[in-house]
Amino acid sequence: MSKIRIVHYINQFFAGIGGEEEAHRPVAFEDGPKGPGIGISGNLGEHAEIVRTIWCGDNFINENHSEALGVIEKLIIEAKPDVVLAGPAFNAGRYGIACGLVAKLCKDKLGIPAITGMFPENPAVEIYKQDVYIMPVGSTAAGMRKAIPMLSEKVLKLGIDRTLGNALEDGYIQSGYRYNEYVEKPAASRALNMLLSRLCGGEPITEVPRRVFETVAPAAGLADLKNATIAIVTGGGMVPAGNPDKLKQAFADAFGIYNIEGLNELPAGDYKGIHGGYDSSWVDADPDRVVPLDVLRELESEGKFKKLVNEYFSLCGIGTNVAMSKKLGAEVAEELKRRQVSAAIYTST
Amino acid sequence: MKLERGYFNITDLVFGGSLALNDGVLTINKKELEDHLLSEDENNNIESIELEIVRPGENTRIVHVLDTVMAGVKVEGEGEFMPGHGCAPLITGSGKTHLIKNLAIMECAELPWAGKSALLYPRDAIIDMTGPAAGYSPFSETFNLILRMEMVQDSSDIEYDNSVRNAGIRCARRLAELVRDLTPDETEVFDFDAEVDPELPKIAYVTQCQNQGVYSNTFLYGHEVWNIVPTFLNPTEMMDGCVVSGNYVWPCFKVPSWIQANMPAVMELARGHGTKWNFVGVVFDRGHNDSHFLKQRAASLASNIVRRLGADGVLISWEGGGNAATDAMLTLQICENWGIKAVPYTFEFGGIDGREGILLVDDVPEAQYVVSTGSIEKPTIIPAVDRVAGGDCLRLRKETGGEPEPAEVERTLDVITAFYCGANQSGIGRLAGVPY
Numbered sequence: 001m002s003k004i005r006i007v008h009y010i011n012q013f014f015a016g017i018g019g020e021e022e023a024h025r026p027v028a029f030e031d032g033p034k035g036p037g038i039g040i041s042g043n044l045g046e047h048a049e050i051v052r053t054i055w056c057g058d059n060f061i062n063e064n065h066s067e068a069l070g071v072i073e074k075l076i077i078e079a080k081p082d083v084v085l086a087g088p089a090f091n092a093g094r095y096g097i098a099c100g101l102v103a104k105l106c107k108d109k110l111g112i113p114a115i116t117g118m119f120p121e122n123p124a125v126e127i128y129k130q131d132v133y134i135m136p137v138g139s140t141a142a143g144m145r146k147a148i149p150m151l152s153e154k155v156l157k158l159g160i161d162r163t164l165g166n167a168l169e170d171g172y173i174q175s176g177y178r179y180n181e182y183v184e185k186p187a188a189s190r191a192l193n194m195l196l197s198r199l200c201g202g203e204p205i206t207e208v209p210r211r212v213f214e215t216v217a218p219a220a221g222l223a224d225l226k227n228a229t230i231a232i233v234t235g236g237g238m239v240p241a242g243n244p245d246k247l248k249q250a251f252a253d254a255f256g257i258y259n260i261e262g263l264n265e266l267p268a269g270d271y272k273g274i275h276g277g278y279d280s281s282w283v284d285a286d287p288d289r290v291v292p293l294d295v296l297r298e299l300e301s302e303g304k305f306k307k308l309v310n311e312y313f314s315l316c317g318i319g320t321n322v323a324m325s326k327k328l329g330a331e332v333a334e335e336l337k338r339r340q341v342s343a344a345i346y347t348s349t
Numbered sequence: 350m351k352l353e354r355g356y357f358n359i360t361d362l363v364f365g366g367s368l369a370l371n372d373g374v375l376t377i378n379k380k381e382l383e384d385h386l387l388s389e390d391e392n393n394n395i396e397s398i399e400l401e402i403v404r405p406g407e408n409t410r411i412v413h414v415l416d417t418v419m420a421g422v423k424v425e426g427e428g429e430f431m432p433g434h435g436c437a438p439l440i441t442g443s444g445k446t447h448l449i450k451n452l453a454i455m456e457c458a459e460l461p462w463a464g465k466s467a468l469l470y471p472r473d474a475i476i477d478m479t480g481p482a483a484g485y486s487p488f489s490e491t492f493n494l495i496l497r498m499e500m501v502q503d504s505s506d507i508e509y510d511n512s513v514r515n516a517g518i519r520c521a522r523r524l525a526e527l528v529r530d531l532t533p534d535e536t537e538v539f540d541f542d543a544e545v546d547p548e549l550p551k552i553a554y555v556t557q558c559q560n561q562g563v564y565s566n567t568f569l570y571g572h573e574v575w576n577i578v579p580t581f582l583n584p585t586e587m588m589d590g591c592v593v594s595g596n597y598v599w600p601c602f603k604v605p606s607w608i609q610a611n612m613p614a615v616m617e618l619a620r621g622h623g624t625k626w627n628f629v630g631v632v633f634d635r636g637h638n639d640s641h642f643l644k645q646r647a648a649s650l651a652s653n654i655v656r657r658l659g660a661d662g663v664l665i666s667w668e669g670g671g672n673a674a675t676d677a678m679l680t681l682q683i684c685e686n687w688g689i690k691a692v693p694y695t696f697e698f699g700g701i702d703g704r705e706g707i708l709l710v711d712d713v714p715e716a717q718y719v720v721s722t723g724s725i726e727k728p729t730i731i732p733a734v735d736r737v738a739g740g741d742c743l744r745l746r747k748e749t750g751g752e753p754e755p756a757e758v759e760r761t762l763d764v765i766t767a768f769y770c771g772a773n774q775s776g777i778g779r780l781a782g783v784p785y
Contacts, residue, residue, distance in 0.1 A: 195552065207720050208719035
């Protein structure tokens with residue numbers, strides 16, 4: 001087997017040119033390993049070699065993307081690598097961007113597998129983790145000693161297989177992509193192993209990362225209820241009988257807008273609950289239980305507020321992912337704004 | 350409690366002259382068993398029963414699956430297998446039970462839909478014996494005896510529900526009688542009476558079932574558990590079928606009776622009991638409590654049993670969707686706050702490629718360690734099949750009409766909710782959401 005050919009990208013600092021004062025330096029290269037590549041070469045054994053090291057000043061590449069990448073692209077193609085390694089960039093922001101740019105260029109444009117290493121909180125991680133393999137490393141160059149064997153192993157694997165396994169197996173920073181797969185052990189066995197590890201003081205890797213909630217600031221209260229226009233929006237899945245818009249009973253991908261002009265209540269039988277998560281018998285018997293038209297009409301006639309919008313908005317709030325919920329929510333909000341609504345009442349179940 | 354389970358493995362399931370188990374071949378007299386089951390249906394809610402056999406590896410799709418039960422019989426000890434169903438609700442879990450290990454008895458029927466609640470109607474549940482969807486259900490690997498039932502018109506939901514369940518259980522009992530006096534192929538002994546090394550870590554298991562009304566209920570010792578206060582079960586009681594499922598609402602979320610009697614957490618914990626850890630017991634609970642107050646109440650009472658058992662750690666699983674996740678997560682939170690390490694396993698969302706970042710419907714900051722049973726938001730193409738069992742059509746999407754569609758053709762299902770056991774909530778399957 002011929003040796004795996006590796007091209008290594010680093011910045012001016014790791015190339016030994018200089019620090020911040022040399023960050024304007026354009027792209028340069030040398031055949032063979034340089035800087036951290038020397039340590040990496042020592043870990044590659046006989047099966048792989050760093051054939052070329054390319055470097056560039058961090059400011060130069062960040063300020064002249066296309067010019068720098070154009071040169072880098074040519075230098076990479078010339079060296080005919082099986083795999084490209086960039087960095088590691090540790091917590092250096094501009095170096096991280098540079099590594100991300102180079103690795104993405106290789107993967108997307110040149111079809112060459114690429115890998116980099118960064119501190120997980122390096123701002124470039126969020127930008128590039130979806131596109132390229134980023135191995136987690138320490139925050140400063142003091143982490144180099146630990147990073148070298150790990151990066152050597154992964155770059156070698158990537159050079160041979162052209163792809164890595166999943167993020168749990170190979171330890172790179174999770175890209176956000178997740179797929180269903182059949183793994184070796186049933187879920188209950190894996191949960192027991194995770195628990196046993198914890199009981200022995202271990203910190204096993206969770207299979208489901210913690211979600212991060214977005215905080216939504218509540219809107220300001222109504223200053224003038226008497227002059228307010230009110231709308232009803234429901235996630236409770238109340239629709240005209242026959243479900244004219246063919247809304248889904250779970251995993252909503254649309255909402256319906258239904259006319260209630262001239263109605264003082266939603267008559268039982270004319271409206272049906274289709275929500276797949278609760279027993280709809282009680283709202284079928286009295287649809288106002290989920291679309292409170294009856295009381296809102298009373299309050300409207302008493303002048304408590306000015307006007308009820310003569311349409312209500314409905315979907316089934318169940319199993320709908322957040323991205324779709326945001327999209328539908330924004331669309332409903334647009335519709336409400338067009339109707340000059342001051343406030344909406346959202347009923348759920 | 351001490352229970353010996355004796356297992357019989359069948360090598361084939363066939364129709365023939367008379368009911369017998371010879372050299373691993375289970376032979377069933379089709380007509381005789383059909384007539385028997387029909388004659389035992391007290392209130393004549395079942396119009397007809399046709400038995401069908403589906404073997405592992407067949408290019409067959411099973412539809413209209415309601416519940417699946419195991420053929421088991423108490424050989425020694427108090428109570429019956431599946432206590433409280435056609436027998437007294439006496440405490441089981443002691444003595445000796447014989448089971449036909451790789452046989453599943455499936456109740457399949459197209460129960461009436463008209464006028465039903467939007468939650469509480471039996472959705473069409475699919476099992477593919479081969480192909481890309483086969484792994485969703487453990488029953489692609491068992492010999493399946495299918496009770497394909499036609500129901501009479503105008504019975505009540507409760508009557509339909511009771512009739513199909515009783516038919517399945519009666520069928521299972523009749524087959525299990527065959528192995529009462531035979532010597533099992535293999536046995537396992539689960540001894541919860543013996544002294545356990547006090548140094549071993551103590552582990553409990555919380556299993557939270559679904560029970561929201563007829564067609565979504567779960568039966569404990571023969572009665573549905575709407576008003577249950579979380580309760581303690583000895584692991585061997587579960588092995589003897591004290592939990593029976595009547596949950597037909599969302600197919601992917603079902604934990605059928607067959608699995609309830611073979612809960613993977615129960616079995617695995619019981620197998621290491623006394624040597625690797627101390628399995629202190631099962632807390633049986635219901636999710637989908639109606640308000641935050643009731644969820645906190647149930648979670649507190651369940652956690653309190655876990656604490657009273659002296660558990661150092663607890664596994665938590667649940668049946669049902671997002672609503673039930675909240676009950677389970679509250680239980681986890683309370684346990685963790687009391688210093689009891691908790692690991693749940695759950696299905697996830699995340700969209701087609703996982704990038705819709707919110708994976709769980711609900712969780713708590715204490716849920717740092719969670720096992721994935723796979724995402725339910727993955728489209729699955731099911732190929733055309735040679736044969737359909739359990740019925741001859743599929744009824745999907747009741748809310749938009751739910752007209753019968755051909756079952757044998759290729760189709761794409763955009764989420765996996767229609768696949769029987771597809772969300773893998775019992776943790777029996779190897780499906781997982783895997784990060785890249």
